[in-house]
Amino acid sequence: MRIMLLGGLGFIGSHTACKLKQLGHSVGIMDSFNQYQSFPDEEYFEVLRQRREFADPDRVFRGRIEEELRLDEVFSSLRPDVVVHLATYPNARFVEHDPVDASNNMVVGTEIVVRACARHKVGRLVFASSSMVYGGFNSRIPDETTEPHPSTLYGSLKLKGEKICQKMGHDLGLETVILRPSALYGPRDMIVRVISLMAKNCIEHGKILVRGKDSKLDFSFVEDVADAFVLAALHPAAVGHIFNCTRGRGRTLLEAAEILLANLGSGSIELREADKFYPSRGTVNSDKIKHQLGWEPSVDLEAGVPAYLNWFLAQEFLKLRVPTQTEPKGEGGGDRNTG
Numbered sequence: 343m344r345i346m347l348l349g350g351l352g353f354i355g356s357h358t359a360c361k362l363k364q365l366g367h368s369v370g371i372m373d374s375f376n377q378y379q380s381f382p383d384e385e386y387f388e389v390l391r392q393r394r395e396f397a398d399p400d401r402v403f404r405g406r407i408e409e410e411l412r413l414d415e416v417f418s419s420l421r422p423d424v425v426v427h428l429a430t431y432p433n434a435r436f437v438e439h440d441p442v443d444a445s446n447n448m449v450v451g452t453e454i455v456v457r458a459c460a461r462h463k464v465g466r467l468v469f470a471s472s473s474m475v476y477g478g479f480n481s482r483i484p485d486e487t488t489e490p491h492p493s494t495l496y497g498s499l500k501l502k503g504e505k506i507c508q509k510m511g512h513d514l515g516l517e518t519v520i521l522r523p524s525a526l527y528g529p530r531d532m533i534v535r536v537i538s539l540m541a542k543n544c545i546e547h548g549k550i551l552v553r554g555k556d557s558k559l560d561f562s563f564v565e566d567v568a569d570a571f572v573l574a575a576l577h578p579a580a581v582g583h584i585f586n587c588t589r590g591r592g593r594t595l596l597e598a599a600e601i602l603l604a605n606l607g608s609g610s611i612e613l614r615e616a617d618k619f620y621p622s623r624g625t626v627n628s629d630k631i632k633h634q635l636g637w638e639p640s641v642d643l644e645a646g647v648p649a650y651l652n653w654f655l656a657q658e659f660l661k662l663r664v665p666t667q668t669e670p671k672g673e674g675g676g677d678r679n680t681g
Contacts, residue, residue, distance in 0.1 A: 346422035349429030357568035359397035434496035460514035473524035478621035485627035528564030529653035554616025558624035563641035592625035
């Protein structure tokens with residue numbers, strides 16, 4: 343099949359592209375190459391280079407999904423059977439920093455993508471949403487029947503994107519699948535998410551700040567989540583459904599910090615009050631995708647953190663910041679499926 347990944351050089355996209363290529367599909371990528379005025383050049387361009395090499399796409403195009411004419415050019419060139427829409431802001435903080443552009447990207451851009459899929463006779467559209475649509479869990483374990491109540495602009499925009507895909511997709515005769523991942527981490531990530539930020543702070547400053555020792559996240563390894571996106575793109579039973587795709591095991595931020603310290607071999611933890619910007623979260627129920635599509639996530643923090651550190655500690659952009667590095671210790675330190 344010809345599969346097009348919008349935002350395909352992002353974190354999930356590059357891992358998904360690699361898996362699709364390994365299955366023998368033709369993979370085209372369109373990406374905006376957005377640094378979000380945040381990532382240092384030495385980090386951004388090196389990680390981007392690694393993602394492109396790892397993904398090994400057949401073709402790569404530069405462009406934003408909001409640019410309708412450019413999107414049409416790329417669709418006409420690739421003639422995709424399936425489109426995986428991952429072209430979005432990477433987290434809630436980035437959305438708050440530029441809400442106008444984020445809204446344009448995540449709402450208007452998604453409308454443009456759906457219409458382009460219909461015009462170019464695409465068979466299926468997979469939309470990357472987020473568990474942030476649920477808002478605060480309040481001791482619940484949300485599944486796909488739980489009514490979303492987003493408490494951040496990011497979560498609200500993701501939910502709007504879902505509704506656009508569902509309603510417009512139905513009206514235009516387009517198959518749609520929606521995935522809701524949570525708390526991603528793993529190799530080839532920018533320093534932007536919880537695990538990567540904890541690791542950076544410990545290495546550079548010898549300390550991890552834990553904002554709420556009892557705060558929980560359903561940490562999900564990127565390779566597992568990429569498997570879910572492959573199934574969403576290809577499995578006949580995925581059509582028309584929303585799926586959570588998380589590890590399914592809420593872990594405290596303190597647990598994550600302790601696992602990082604055990605593998606780094608040094609450092610300390612400083613406890614602070616929970617970050618009130620983020621809703622109270624925890625375990626997400628992902629049984630539906632396991633039973634319906636046969637998805638089998640397998641990586642817990644005990645294996646995923648060493649795999650991430652094995653990659654992270656070898657990066658030259660990190661070595662520019664600190665004079666010496668400590669190798670991760672213990673079993674399970676190798677990155678899996680590095681191609």
